[in-house]
Amino acid sequence: MNALVEFQDVNLSYGAQKVLDDVNLSIAPGEIVTIVGPNGSGKSSLLRALIGALKPASGQINRASGLRIGYVPQKLHIDPTLPMTVRRFLSLPLKIIDAEAAQALQRAGVYDLGPRQMSLLSGGQFQRVLLARALLHKPQLLLLDEATQGLDQPGSAAFYRHIEKVRDELNCAVLMISHELHVVMSASDRVICLNGHVCCEGKPDVVASAPEYRALFGTGTGGALALYRHDHDHAHGDGCDHDHTHDPVNEAAD
C-alpha cells in the first residue's frame, strides 16, 4: 500500500538549533501512530513540517497527491477582536451546510455550541470544536497535537476511544503527538519515540488484561491506555542526552 506521508532524511533547524535530525518515517492509510518524546524533542515541529508550515533544511517530505489532512493544533488563539461563532468557524475554509455543521457538533458532543463565540469557549469545548472541524471533510490523515493535554486519565481514555471510533468510521490514518512518554493509546499500531532523531519504534503493550496495570491506571480507562516500552538498541553520542528513563513500569509504580 502506498504511504500517505513519507519523511526521507528530514533535517530541520531553527537558526543554529537542530530540531529534526535525519528523520525517516512513513504513515500508511488507516494506521494509528503515536509520537512520544520529551519537551523540545521536535514533535510539534515534525507535525508542522508535515503540513508544510516549516520547510526542512534538507531531505524530502512526500505527501500523497490530494491528501486530505485534518489538523488539530495544540493551541489556537482566536483574537477577541475577531467575531467568530462556532458555526462560522466550521465553514473555514470550505463552506458547509447547516445540517453538516449540526451533525459534526453532535458527533463531537457539543451540539448546542453553534451560535457561541469561539473566544468564549472553555479549553475542553474548544478542543472538541477543533476536532469536529478537522473531521468535516473526511480526512485521510488526522493530526492531533497533544490533544489530551489537560485531561485526566479517564478523560484521556475517553478521548482515545473516541478517536478509535472515528478511525473505524472514516478509516483515516491518525498521527498523534503525546506528551506522555510511557502511557499511550492502546489502539496505536506503532509508537515512535522522537528526540530530534527517531530513537525507537514499536508496538505498545496492552494493559487491559493485566490486573496490576489496571490497578495502576484505575478502572475507569477501559483498556484505552497502554504502556510503551522504550527499546533503544542504538548508542547515543555525547550530544544526545535522553532525559527520560527507559524503565516505564518501575517509574510508573514509584
Add this chain to the structure above:
Amino acid sequence: MLDSFLVRAALAGLGVALAAAPLGCFVVWRRMAYFGDATAHASILGVALALSFNMSVFAGVLVVALIMATTVSTLSGRGYAMDTLLGVLAHSAIAFGLVAVSFLEGVRIDLMAYLFGDILAVGRVDLAVIWGGALLVLALVGWRWQQLLTATVSPDLAHASGIDPKREQLILTIALAVVVAVAIKVVGVLLIAALLIIPAAAARPLSQTPERMAAIAAGIGAASAIGGLQLAYAFDTPAGPTIVCVAAAVFALTSLFSLIRD
C-alpha cells in the same frame, strides 16, 4: 449630477469607505494597525517622486506604498519586533518624503492637501481612479475571503488546508497599498489609517461573525463620509478630519453600547 463638487466629494468618500471597511477589519484582526500607518506615511514619499518624475500622484503613491508594504512583510520576524520595525520605517519614510518635497523647485505643491486630503477638489478623473481602485480591492478581498479568514485565524490551519498564509498576507498587503493610494486625496496621509481602523473597531461590538463586522464597518464608514461632509459644509471645517471625527463619535457610541450591554 457629477458637476457638483459636493456630489463628487460624497461619491469619493463612499468609494474609499466601502473599500476600507473589509480591509480595515483584517487590519484590526491581524493587529496590523501600524502597518496601515507605515504604508500611508510612506506615500508622501510617493507624492514627491510622482511630482519630480511627472507621473500621476496615484501611480507614485501606489508604487511606494507597495514597496513599503512588501518591505515590512519581508523584514518582520527577523530580529526586530514589528512595532520597532514599523516605527523606524514609517517615520523615516515620512521624513524622507518631506525632505524630498522640499527639493522640488518650481513646483508649487500644497503639502497640506496631501497630509490631510482635499476631498472637495476631487475631479472626475480622481473619482474614476478612486472607484476603480475601490472595486478592485473589493473584488480581491471578496475572491480570497475564505482563505484570508482562515489564514487570519491560524496560519497552521491554513497550511493544513493547503492555503499558503504568506500568499494571503501578500494579497492583503497589495490591497492595503491600493486603498492608501486612492484614499490620499480623500483624507490624506495622516488619517488613512483612521479610516481603516475606526469603522472596523466601531463595528466590533455589534458583530457576531466576520462578515457582519465587515458589512457594519462599511455602513459606518459610508455614514461617516456623508455625515462628515455635511458637517464640514455646515461649519466650514476641513472635510477629511471631520469625516474621521464622525467615525470616532460612532466608535464612542458603540463602545458605550457594549459597556452597557455587558
